[in-house]
Amino acid sequence: MSATLSLAVGQIRRRPAAFAGLAVALFLAIAAVTLFGSLVAAQLAAPAAVRSVAVGGPGLMVIAGAFGEIAVLVALFVVVNALGFTLRQQHRDLALLRTIAATPRQVRRLVRVQVAATTVLVAVPGWAAGHLAARWFLAALQQRGMAAPGIRIPGTPLPMAVSLVAALLVGLAATAVAARRISRIAPAAALAASSTGYGRAGGVVRLLAGAGALGGGALLLRLAATRSADELDKAGQAALLGSLVLLVAVALLGPPAARVLAAVLGAPVRALAPGTGWLADANLRGYAARLSSAVVPVALLVGLSGTMLIMTRTAEHVARAAGAATSVTKASDVWLRQAELGLLVCFAAVSTVNTLVALTADRRREFVLLRLVGGTRRQLLRMLSVEAVMTTAVGVLLGAGVAVAAAGAFSRAVTGSVVPVVPGAACGWVVAGAVVLTVPAVLGSGLRAVGGSAAEVVGGERG
Structure with a gap:
């Protein structure tokens, strides 16, 4: 020992x-x-x-x-x-x-x-x-x-x-x-x-586990949607827990889902930036596991924040329409939910920054090889900028999908409709926060990763 x-x-x-x-x-x-x-x-x-x-x-x-x-x-x-x-x-x-x-x-x-x-x-x-x-x-x-x-x-x-x-x-x-x-x-x-x-065996196990998590999340959302109108707190907890389980499914099933979304988003990027855009798109699609690792924390941030914000706004809208205050709309409980959201965002933000910095720093050897074949630091940083934007977009889409599903289940219990009330401004701030966390983290670590002596890195220095 x-x-x-x-x-x-x-x-x-x-x-x-x-x-x-x-x-x-x-x-x-x-x-x-x-x-x-x-x-x-x-x-x-x-x-x-x-x-x-x-x-x-x-x-x-x-x-x-x-x-x-x-x-x-x-x-x-x-x-x-x-x-x-x-x-x-x-x-x-x-x-x-x-x-x-x-x-x-x-x-x-x-x-x-x-x-x-x-x-x-x-x-x-x-x-x-x-x-x-x-x-x-x-x-x-x-x-x-x-x-x-x-x-x-x-x-x-x-x-x-x-x-x-x-x-x-x-x-x-x-x-x-x-x-x-x-x-x-x-x-x-x-x-x-x-x-x-990852090898094939690990991929099969991962897919099976992801399918199980997806089924579990769907069951929790069904439980939330079938709660009665006087059990809104229980519906909210089931929906939030369901969103967490769905995010686990996103983490497990991330590589194929991220590859598909990257392919869809990559088409306009390749058209707008034929050089760096093509290379960024090829990197994202060619390394699906790496892309999945990068987008999962962003999806966690957007999914949890979006779920909490949309559920709270939906409950407030229903209470105002009914002229009553329920336990999910009282000022004290709204503050509690904001505190809970702050805690979740703190965890998600730390995960996002840690993941993106580690991923980008781990690519130093790749960047040096690109420099050896003629790429400049400015071109590499432009490529990283495109990758950061696409990574944010994929993560936001996956997280938004989870948030809409969870909030829709809650809305079904509250209003009888699966269409929730979406606070556009607040959700916009969540997306802006994801961008602020993602792009500087990638570019900041990228600046360090593309620097240094190419000969040292190729000779074995990993940095």
């Missing part, structure tokens, strides 16, 4: 950039669980007289439970995505370990130790951020009459311990998903696979 720990720590020291995205994702997971665990601890530690005070809204325990559930699910999604890129950066190293007689179990153990070490490294700052966020969130709830005034965040370390255990469990679950392929294939095939992508 000591040798495995030494090797894991050595990899983290050697490739800190490869573990940065995973560290940020685990930091957010620890902070989120500490936040909502502290709220639960505050409620349980309060005197009986304080707990018995009537408050507006669903109550502190329900709020903490609902937020914590969604946060853990999204954290798992984001950590799996971040760990996938961490392993991709180490693919050749892990493949070499397989060729010198490392067993699949030893490789998986090494990855688990890496995840555990990264989790421990970010635990203290995650605890601090979560504790401060809990104090702020509790004060905001008390200001709105949704928590008793006498409740205070206790000094017990239990929420911190729970958050550490939760982050470790999320990380280990992500390890089981992300490390499966490299640890199971034959050693020679593992070394060859470092540059050839």
Whole structure:
């Protein structure tokens, strides 16, 4: 075990950039669980007289439970995505370990130790951020009459311990998903696979899992659509959970879907920019797995944000038409949903930036080869600009499809019609946010990736 720990720590020291995205994702997971665990601890530690005070809204325990559930699910999604890129950066190293007689179990153990070490490294700052966020969130709830005034965040370390255990469990679950392929294939095939992508067997399993997730998401949306008018909160939770499951399906079925959308969007791009547009389109369609990895975080951002915004606006529209205020339209609960949306957007934004920076930086060798055959830095940056715009467009379309499906199911329960009320301005800001996150992340990392000495990179320097 000591040798495995030494090797894991050595990899983290050697490739800190490869573990940065995973560290940020685990930091957010620890902070989120500490936040909502502290709220639960505050409620349980309060005197009986304080707990018995009537408050507006669903109550502190329900709020903490609902937020914590969604946060853990999204954290798992984001950590799996971040760990996938961490392993991709180490693919050749892990493949070499397989060729010198490392067993699949030893490789998986090494990855688990890496995840555990990264989790421990970010635990203290995650605890601090979560504790401060809990104090702020509790004060905001008390200001709105949704928590008793006498409740205070206790000094017990239990929420911190729970958050550490939760982050470790999320990380280990992500390890089981992300490390499966490299640890199971034959050693020679593992070394060859470092540059050839997913094999057929992995593709079949991925398609089957994606089909299962798609079916599960459809069942959840059907459950949301069939809720009665007095169960709007349950309909909203089912629709939101359904959108998460559909986004998992998008992640699993992403390569073929992304390739089709890229082909459709690529036609006008090739016509408008025959040189860089053609090359950008060829890159996106030729590396469907890479394109899918890039568009999934964008789809997560747009899908979750769009679902929340459209559901809230639909409920508000119905309440105004009926002249009544329901639990989904009261100002305090609207604020709660905005806070939940902010949490989800934070996770999605981190995933988007991490993924795009890692993907672009990993292409440094490709960029140098293009420079060696006559491409200039300006041409490469123009190509990356086109790729960034097309990647954003594909991600927005996939995320919008999920949002419309989920919000349509909710609208069916609220109004009897599958056509929801869409807040155009708010959704426009979501799309603008996706563009702001995506294009600078690609171009910023691209500026660094296209620089440096071509001879060094071709000679073996990966950067």
